[in-house]
Amino acid sequence: MLEKVAWMNMLFDFYGVLLTERQKDYMDLYYCQNLSLAEIAVEFNVTRQAVYDTLKRAEHVLSQYEEKLGLVTKSTAERNKLTAAAAILEECENMENGGSVQQARKIIEEVLEM
Amino acid sequence: MLEKVAWMNMLFDFYGVLLTERQKDYMDLYYCQNLSLAEIAVEFNVTRQAVYDTLKRAEHVLSQYEEKLGLVTKSTAERNKLTAAAAILEECENMENGGSVQQARKIIEEVLEM
Numbered sequence: 001m002l003e004k005v006a007w008m009n010m011l012f013d014f015y016g017v018l019l020t021e022r023q024k025d026y027m028d029l030y031y032c033q034n035l036s037l038a039e040i041a042v043e044f045n046v047t048r049q050a051v052y053d054t055l056k057r058a059e060h061v062l063s064q065y066e067e068k069l070g071l072v073t074k075s076t077a078e079r080n081k082l083t084a085a086a087a088i089l090e091e092c093e094n095m096e097n098g099g100s101v102q103q104a105r106k107i108i109e110e111v112l113e114m
Numbered sequence: 115m116l117e118k119v120a121w122m123n124m125l126f127d128f129y130g131v132l133l134t135e136r137q138k139d140y141m142d143l144y145y146c147q148n149l150s151l152a153e154i155a156v157e158f159n160v161t162r163q164a165v166y167d168t169l170k171r172a173e174h175v176l177s178q179y180e181e182k183l184g185l186v187t188k189s190t191a192e193r194n195k196l197t198a199a200a201a202i203l204e205e206c207e208n209m210e211n212g213g214s215v216q217q218a219r220k221i222i223e224e225v226l227e228m
Contacts, residue, residue, distance in 0.1 A: 077228070082196075082225060100205060101215060
């Protein structure tokens with residue numbers, strides 16, 4: 001379950017802008033703010049079933065986007081590689097021309113923060 | 115016009131998988147293979163106007179995805195930064211520990227090829 005929560009959070013981070021306002025609200029409350037279906041139902045004055053159906057639909061939409069665009073998978077692989085490159089460069093910063101190496105590492109870190 | 119063609123090609127590269135089969139076909143023939151509207155119309159046995167409408171719709175869909183997800187813009191910025199980092203490192207490969215620097219540069223190049 002925790003893995004599903006983490007995965008849905010990532011999908012929501014990447015593709016959340018493509019959901020409807022209602023889907024975004026429920027996803028945010030359920031997956032990011034950890035409210036229960038019943039609590040969301042009360043908040044929006046709808047049935048628990050309606051919240052469940054909207055969440056299932058939103059999860060399906062997000063999963064379809066990932067299946068087609070694969071951004072979460074690609075971005076994770078890219079981040080792992082760049083983190084490794086930055087770590088290698090950190091080891092080299094005390095040698096001659098260390099300034100240039102540091103400059104390159106800082107650029108990589110800027111990309112990682114984007 | 116050339117700028118628009120290049121931009122549409124980039125949008126199609128990133129979000130083309132989200133179009134319908136018909137939209138993909140027309141976009142590919144018009145923007146990648148440089149066929150005219152009339153030639154596409156003959157190929158698919160439809161009117162020139164139908165090709166035009168489908169292309170306009172596809173362009174709109176692609177532009178909407180870019181407006182929301184901004185992948186082309188983000189990816190271009192990221193590529194420029196990583197290319198700069200790789201160039202800096204290439205300059206440092208003749209110094210002590212040049213092997214490690216080269217290793218880091220190769221990782222960056224792998225990411226650029228992804």
